[in-house]
Amino acid sequence: MRAAITAVGGYVPEKILTNKELENMVDTSDEWIQSRTGIKERRILEDGKATSDICVEAIKQILEKRKINVQEIDLIIVATVTPDHVFPATANIVSHKIGAINSWGFDMSAACSGFLYALDTGAKFIESGKHKKVIVCGADKMSAIVDYQDRNTCVIFGDGGGAVLLESSEDEDGIIDSILKSDGIGLDYLHQKAGGSLHPPTHETIDKRMHYVFQEGKTVFKFAVTNMAEVSREIMDRNNLTGDDIDFLCAHQANLRIIDATAKRMELDEHKVLINIKKYGNTTAGTIPLLFSDFESKFKKGDNIVLAAFGGGFTWGAIYLKWAYNSQ
Ligand code: ACO
Numbered sequence: 001m002r003a004a005i006t007a008v009g010g011y012v013p014e015k016i017l018t019n020k021e022l023e024n025m026v027d028t029s030d031e032w033i034q035s036r037t038g039i040k041e042r043r044i045l046e047d048g049k050a051t052s053d054i055c056v057e058a059i060k061q062i063l064e065k066r067k068i069n070v071q072e073i074d075l076i077i078v079a080t081v082t083p084d085h086v087f088p089a090t091a092n093i094v095s096h097k098i099g100a101i102n103s104w105g106f107d108m109s110a111a112c113s114g115f116l117y118a119l120d121t122g123a124k125f126i127e128s129g130k131h132k133k134v135i136v137c138g139a140d141k142m143s144a145i146v147d148y149q150d151r152n153t154c155v156i157f158g159d160g161g162g163a164v165l166l167e168s169s170e171d172e173d174g175i176i177d178s179i180l181k182s183d184g185i186g187l188d189y190l191h192q193k194a195g196g197s198l199h200p201p202t203h204e205t206i207d208k209r210m211h212y213v214f215q216e217g218k219t220v221f222k223f224a225v226t227n228m229a230e231v232s233r234e235i236m237d238r239n240n241l242t243g244d245d246i247d248f249l250c251a252h253q254a255n256l257r258i259i260d261a262t263a264k265r266m267e268l269d270e271h272k273v274l275i276n277i278k279k280y281g282n283t284t285a286g287t288i289p290l291l292f293s294d295f296e297s298k299f300k301k302g303d304n305i306v307l308a309a310f311g312g313g314f315t316w317g318a319i320y321l322k323w324a325y326n327s328q
Contacts, residue, residue: 001126001127001128001129001168001169002127002168002169002172002173002174002175002176003122003123003124003126003127003134003166003167003168003169003174003175004166004167004168004169004173004174004175004321004322004324005164005165005166005174005175005292005321005323005324006066006165006166006167006324006325007061007062007065007066007164007165008061008062008065008162008163008164008165008289008292008293008296009057009058009059009060009061009062009065009162009163009164009289009293010058010061010160010161010162010163010289010290010292010293010294011054011057011058011061011139011160011161011162012043012158012159012160012279012280012283012290013043013044013045013046013049013054013159013160014043015043015044015045015046016041016042016043016044017041017042017043017044017158018030018040018041019033019034019039019040019041019155022154022155025148025149025154026148026149026150026151026154026155027151028151028155033155036255036257037155037156037255037256037257037277037281038255038256038257038259038275038277038278039155039156039277039278039281039282040278040279041278041279041280041281042157042158042159042279042280042281042283043158043159043160043280044143044158044159045141045143045159049141050082050084050090050141050144051078051080051082051083051084051090051139051140051141051161052078052084052090052093052094052097053097054137054139054140054141054159054160054161054286055078055090055094055137055139055161055163056094056097056098058137058139058161058162058163058289058293059076059094059098059135059137059163060098061293062135062163062164062165063098066165068133068165070098070099070100071099071100071101071102072102072132072133073095073100073102073103073133073134073135074102074103074104074125074130074131074132074133074134075103075104075105075122075125075131075133075134075135076091076094076095076100076103076104076105076134076135076137077091077105077106077107077108077118077121077122077134077135077136077137078090078091078094078105078106078107078108078118078137078138078139079107079108079109079110079114079115079117079118079136079137079138079139079285080107080108080109080114080137080138080139080140080161080284080285081109081111081114081140081145081192081284081285081312082140082141082142082144082145082284083107086195086196089105089106089107090107091105091106091107091137092105094137100135103135108121110182110285110311110313110315111190111284111285111311111312111313111315112252112254112282112284112285112287112309112310112311112312112315113180113252113309113310113311113313113315113316113317114138114284114285114311114315115136115138115285115286115287115288115289115307115309116178116180116288116307116308116309116317116318116319117180117315117317118136118137118138118285119136119164119166119175119307119319120175120178120180120317120319122134122135122136122166123166123174123175123178125166126166126167126168129168132167132168133165133166133167134165134166134167135163135164135165135166136163136164136166136289137161137162137163137289138161138162138163138285138286138287138288138289139160139161139162139163139283139285139286139289140159140160140161140283140284140285140286141159142157142158142159142213142282142283142284143157143158143159145192145211145212145213146212146213147209147212147213149209150212152215152217153212153213153214153215155281156215156254156255156281156282157213157281157282157283157284158280158281158282158283159283159286160280160283160286160290161283161285161286161289161290162286162288162289162290162292162293163289164289164292169324172322173301173302173321173322173323173324174321174322174324175319175320175321176239176320176321176322177235177238177239177319177320178235178317178318178319178320179231179234179235179317179318179319180315180316180317181227181231181315181316181317182313182314182315182316183313183314184313184314185314186220186223186312186313186314186315187313188216189215189216189219189220189223189314190213190214190215190216190220190311190312190313190314191213191214191312192210192211192212192213192214193205193210193211193214194208194210194211195210195211220314221255221257221258223310223314224254224255224258224310224316225257225258225261225262227310227314227316228251228252228258228261228262228308228309228310228316228318229261229262229264229265229266230265231308231316231317231318232249232251232262232265232266232306232308232318233265233266234318235306235318235319235320236266236306236320239320241304241306241320242267243266243267243268243269245304246266246268246272246304246305246306247272247299247300247303247304247305247323248272248273248274248295248298248299248303248304248305248306249262249263249266249268249272249273249274249305249306249308250274250288250291250292250295250305250306250307250308251263251273251274251288251307251308251309252282252287252288252308252309252310252311253275253276253277253280253281253282253283253287253290253291254277254282254287254310254311255277255282256275256277258310259273259275259277260273262308266306274291274294274295274298276290276291276294276295284311287309288307288309296327297327299323299326299327300323300326301323301324301325301326302322302323303322303323304320304321304322305320305321305322305323306318306319306320307319307320307321
């Protein structure tokens, strides 16, 4: 049995933070940000709202589109590095907020590759026949862990995310192959220093601004360019796909230059490369489901789509799927 995405939803908050506004907060410029990353603006979630609220909005769209009752949901997986709380899992909170009383759930932490990890995991519950309806969310409230005094990171990230419904496929469409990888060497280059069990919160950790994202951008960039391009090529080769066979690349939106390098390695025409980084920045686990939600109307049943991501850990991977429906 194959698992297929049968509905998608996406949500970004209304509040926009532009590059121009960031110019007044740190020593940066709209020109630098756009030319180095491709980002023009990003969304910021209001105080009092959390990652679970992004997931809830996305799931509501799925229930409406697919016309299913919330009680039919068997499992909810939330990929995020900004859970509402350290525990319980955000998936439990989402489940409670939408009233999915017949579901269980858990969170997955794989930074920008989180959605791919969660999608592949969710697919296994469908393929095994254990569950009929699995919701996979990828969402992050990055503004909760971004230091708006650090120009190296604050220009990159934004808030948002999305969700997909997985069901069994009635034909050959659905998730066909996946390659997921990790290498703990990435810890030194991309992490949040405090807040976990190594450095629990203290006055000192707060004074030293240790609860924010730290990134050594240049090193992460090099690993990202190489690995995302390699893994995308690898999944093409082992499924005998050429650039002509692929209809769309949905790549993690961290930096336009990383996406371009991946598309080049895959020998893809520009129009097949889906991009929304300009509007949202890097929403970590949120970028790929947000691409689905923004570009759903372009997808036709049977389209060959490659998903690719690289993120903190390091974590990276690619998934090859055939889109399972024509959107209305
Ligand atoms: N505005 C102006 N100048 C800046 C800014 C800014 N916002 N940020 C950095 N600079 C400066 C630096 O200080 C440096 O100055 P120097 O030469 O005087 O030292 C110069 O610009 C170049 O800095 P780099 O870090 O080399 O810039 P780079 O071109 O590498 O771009 C970026 C930085 C955008 C972060 C890039 O390295 C990148 O995209 N890295 C990969 C990000 C990624 O994929 N992360 C993984 C996913 S995220 C996750 O998993 C949570």
